[in-house]
Amino acid sequence: METLIMHPQNEEQASALKAIARAWKISVETSPYNPDFVAKIKASKKEAEAGKFTTLDPAKSVWDNLK
Numbered sequence: 001m002e003t004l005i006m007h008p009q010n011e012e013q014a015s016a017l018k019a020i021a022r023a024w025k026i027s028v029e030t031s032p033y034n035p036d037f038v039a040k041i042k043a044s045k046k047e048a049e050a051g052k053f054t055t056l057d058p059a060k061s062v063w064d065n066l067k
Contacts, residue, residue: 008014021028031038047053056065 006017008017018028054065056062
């Protein structure tokens with residue numbers, strides 16, 4: 001079986017999708033994560049992939065690494 005991920009644009013669409021799923025007895029899961037947090041993590045991952053990151057030396061203290 002495949003998993004479908006839908007992205008409703010507003011609360012009305014989300015409610016309609018949930019109602020249809022309940023009517024067809026399809027289980028619905030919601031993400032426990034805040035969408036803003038997820039977007040921030042995805043943006044950070046893109047920056048890291050582009051080489052925008054700082055490497056820390058474990059032999060130094062955190063504060064010495066940030067100098």
